[in-house]
Amino acid sequence: MRILIAEDDQVLADGLLRALRGSGYAVDQVATGTEADAAVASHEFDLLILDLGLPKMGGLEVLRRLRARGSALPVLILTAADSVEQRVTGLDVGADDYMAKPFSLQELEARVRALTRRGLGTASSIIRHGPLTFDATGRVAYLDDQMVELSARELSLLEVLLQRAGRLVSKDQLVERLCEWGEEVSTNAIEVYIHRLRKKIERGPVRIATVRGLGYCLEKINS
Numbered sequence: 001m002r003i004l005i006a007e008d009d010q011v012l013a014d015g016l017l018r019a020l021r022g023s024g025y026a027v028d029q030v031a032t033g034t035e036a037d038a039a040v041a042s043h044e045f046d047l048l049i050l051d052l053g054l055p056k057m058g059g060l061e062v063l064r065r066l067r068a069r070g071s072a073l074p075v076l077i078l079t080a081a082d083s084v085e086q087r088v089t090g091l092d093v094g095a096d097d098y099m100a101k102p103f104s105l106q107e108l109e110a111r112v113r114a115l116t117r118r119g120l121g122t123a124s125s126i127i128r129h130g131p132l133t134f135d136a137t138g139r140v141a142y143l144d145d146q147m148v149e150l151s152a153r154e155l156s157l158l159e160v161l162l163q164r165a166g167r168l169v170s171k172d173q174l175v176e177r178l179c180e181w182g183e184e185v186s187t188n189a190i191e192v193y194i195h196r197l198r199k200k201i202e203r204g205p206v207r208i209a210t211v212r213g214l215g216y217c218l219e220k221i222n223s
């Protein structure tokens with residue numbers, strides 16, 4: 001799950017970054033509307049947390065442009081506490097939800113979970129594939145109902161593979177989905193994570209197949 005935070009209040013942004021990274025999301029931050037606009041136009045995200053009072057280009061304009069391009073990216077807007085008008089306009093323009101400042105991080109995280117689930121077109125936070133179960137809310141994975149000890153990275157990797165179970169996921173897609181800007185994670189590192197993940201989950205009739213030169217595919221082995 002990759003989230004973009006567009007917020008120019010650095011103290012607030014730092015709090016959000018810490019909390020969401022702590023919950024296992026890959027999170028990037030920009031501090032102007034123009035950067036937000038460019039980022040969502042050129043990168044794949046699962047959620048945009050958008051402050052409406054951004055310098056250079058207002059949050060509403062970023063949102064208008066995003067929807068005008070036909071993007072269905074879930075958007076959570078951050079508004080000033082007293083601005084009912086802003087909230088209404090934001091929802092009219094295509095925001096999925098809003099939080100009025102100041103807000104509790106716990107509540108924000110609950111809304112983030114709900115929105116990222118909705119983005120996947122599923123009301124449930126549980127993904128199942130054969131003997132594998134992934135609980136996106138609790139960030140835990142189970143193999144045959146037994147919890148599997150996975151690092152945050154391995155969990156995110158498994159999540160992406162499960163969301164596309166039976167389909168090819170390229171290494172570049174994995175890098176794009178898992179890694180944050182400025183962080184040097186190569187496709188070689190992805191191989192290492194895959195290797196570790198395989199050792200932990202390939203005990204049952206599920207395996208991560210390597211499609212040479214293309215990527216990976218989580219598949220069930222017919223017994």
Ligand code: CA
Binds near residue numbers: 009053
């Ligand atoms: Ca602001």
